[in-house]
Amino acid sequence: MLKKTVWLIFASLLVLTLAACGSNSEEKDSSNSKGSDAKESETMEIKQELGDTEVPKNPENVVVFDYGVLDSLDILGIDVAGVAKGGLIPSYLDKYASDDYENIGSLKEPDFEKIAEINPDVIFISGRQSPVYDQLAEIAPTVYLGVDPANYMESFKANMNTLGEIFDKQAEVEEELAAIDASIEEVKAKAEEMDQKALITLANDDKISAYGPSSRFGLIHDVFGVPPVDENIEASTHGMNVSFEYVMEQNPDLLYVIDRSAAIGEEPAAKNLVENELVKGTKAYKNDNIAYLDPEFWYLSGGGLVSVQEMIKEVEASLE
Incomplete structure (x- = not known):
């Protein structure tokens, strides 16, 4: 009788222990899931003259009009989905003329239909595209990274630091x-x-x-x-x-x-x-x-x- 009672107590403790472990595991999985979702949905606010916008951190689907921004993304090792091919792409960036990258139009005449088809996470523009900022912003968060000639280095550095923050490349x-x-x-x-x-x-x-x-x-x-x-x-x-x-x-x-x-x-x-x-x-x-x-x-x-x-x-x- 005593032996039977001991086994019952042991079995009960085992069940309680397994239940607790399962609960902790579920809580941990739930916590990890929430952390992952939070990371995926993390954004940053870009304040700019053309209109403030919320941009996702580390966007994967990137569209670029400005070739200076493109050469910066290239040296930072950031891939892009679409570039403006309706003009002359600089020879040192000629890999972007290939079919591996979508053609989003020219510097002054964006292909809005193609851009919408790409469904980008972010669009980078400069001065030539500023007149159509509103149309582009309807498709995706649009970031203006033009250089101010009167304050060249200040605006250039601000642009590069913005890219660094968006893509977690501040050190580079x-x-x-x-x-x-x-x-x-x-x-x-x-x-x-x-x-x-x-x-x-x-x-x-x-x-x-x-x-x-x-x-x-x-x-x-x-x-x-x-x-x-x-x-x-x-x-x-x-x-x-x-x-x-x-x-x-x-x-x-x-x-x-x-x-x-x-x-x-x-x-x-x-x-x-x-x-x-x-x-x-x-x-x-x-x-x-x-x-x-x-x-x-x-x-x-x-x-x-x-x-x-x-x-x-x-x-x-x-x-x-």
Whole structure:
């Protein structure tokens, strides 16, 4: 009788122990499930002039219009689903021209139907797409990452830090930005030592435009420290229309040229246009100081972690 009672007590304790373990296991599974759901639904708020938006952390389905943002995502190892192929993709990003990536239209004419079909988690845009921000925002959270020419480095760094936060790549972004800052300091030291004044021009077909401080290409003056030969150039996206007589009168020590024709896939024409009899009379030509800047970095994809570093290298080379 005593033995039977002991076995009954033992069996009862065993049942209670198993029940408790099962309960703990269920609670743990439930807790893990809730944690997983919370992680998947985690978002961050992006405050921007075009409209504040909630963006999911670590989005998987990414659509990109801006090539500078694309080169930044590429170097950070972040995959994208769709890119703008309706123009000339920079050669160093030519893998995105393949069928592995959806074509979301051109830089100025998005394919809204295709974008909706992709059903992206986030859309990254810049200045060319800002007029259609509202339509894009109806499809998915849309983040504006354009660079402000008047505050180039501040806006560029803010954009990169935003990408770092969205994709949990803060450490990688900080490392890239630190390298860029170090390169800029080297260029500024050379510019100060040489004390040469420069003129920045964009060659477009048979005409040229000049760019000064706070303009589209004004970081040469504002950030890299190369003094402008003319302090009164109107700051604008399209530059100030000038003649070659103007270039001769300004007589820059350095002449920077960006070939728009080459940037958009046409035959390069800047050298034949610029190196005429008037320009040959300038100090820049006589001292072999005409720098033809890579139009892919300067015209197509500026504002990226890769392109900005390459832009620094080109200006540094022009000061040697």
